Amino acid sequence: MDLSAKAQPVHVLLVAAPGEARDAYERELVRVGVSFDALDSPADLRGPMAERLYNGLLLDLATWIRCPAQKRSTLQGVLERFPVLRLLYNPEQGGLRGVTLGGTVQQARDMEAFLLEQCAGFPARSFRMAERQSSICNVRILERPDQPEAEGLRAVTSNLSEAGCFLISCRDFAAGQQLWLVFKELDDHEPIAATVRWLRPWGESMRLPGAGVSFDSLNEKQQRALRSLHREPA
Template identity: 35%
Template sequence: MKTEEPVRLVFVVEGRVAVAPYLDTVRSEVEDVTVVSSIGELFPLMAREAFNGILLDVPTLVRATSTEKAALYDLIQVFPTLRVKWDSRSATVRALFYDRVPGPGAGLGSFVRQVCACFVPRIIRRRDRVAAHLNVMVSETPAFSPEEVTRTVSLNLSLDGCFLIAVDPWPQGARLWLRMLEFDDQTPIAAEVRWRKPWGVSPGIAGAGVRFLELTDEQRKCVVDLCEQNRVVGGI
């Protein structure tokens, strides 16, 4: 007789919050749980190992950066995810569901048995960037004042972000707002500069790699379509 595989969850909780009674209570409900201390540790782990779901400690989530919270968005759309918080007075784990609650009095145990157990464990796949030469307007404020706008072109594109060609790139960590002229939805896209390659320092195209912090549903669909088609739009 084949033995069922245990439900595997990853638990994101900072070390200062991860007191022994908290972890023991979680482990009493989850047979196989891997603990990481930050959202930054979550992604490389989930790219290597398959999980049925995610537990997010609320205080850890509150202290996460806006970039980390934005990066979590796609994971939450795919993996069963539950926010949890340790109540030291009652020595219990409080559960906060993102969407439909599986039943009256539902908590961590029912989340594991009724939601995660039905989800096929999987790894996350790193998104490949595809060539996409889009006309982009860049502003350092969402107002897009004419005197502040830089006109440029993207070199590639993924759901996570893109590379913008620029001779004198914006500083690492800078917040930008983008408008891609090929998109029907011209809502400004909030983005953050993750890395930069200045002109003249080394061979190659100068510019900045940016991460999208927020996309509308229509913009997300447009990016997905472009990535799936793997074609160049509005070439330079």
């Protein structure tokens, strides 16, 4: 399917060091019909580039690993806000493979399917880092928008911004999963649609488990309320 023919064309950012792997990624993007910008390193994501609008991020895994650890930590907030496909290139083992955040190499994703199923339906936004604070809020996680609030899974948030948050929970989620969130601290208890972007499963590290989510839509009242919450001291 040629994604360039869609009413709202898909535009993504490719982060990969120059070389054979990047050439292969760019050929595939041209074949699929997706417009893209390319960066040599995640460290280059600044200035005017960070203000452009994208529907997703393609990240060469080897390039990401070579990026300084401190810079990777800073950019984690970006990964929480977009559909992300980590790319591996090995011409001797089938060429190009993609792995979503929270997935494994054994769960390889096709780039074209990722662009069609996740990026095409994702509202374009900039990579400008939203102000984040470790605000602790109480939230109910719903599996559908009409689910009674009292039946929702109890969780708390960290790294809250107007773009998304991290949900602290031992529940198993899936990348790309749709959730609806009700914040106890907000006067407006209308569920907020959110999409799981990355995962930190229980038991895999000495850090709090949960899922990074991006907010899909907020009404003006919710935007103002979240802005107030994430600016308050934690």
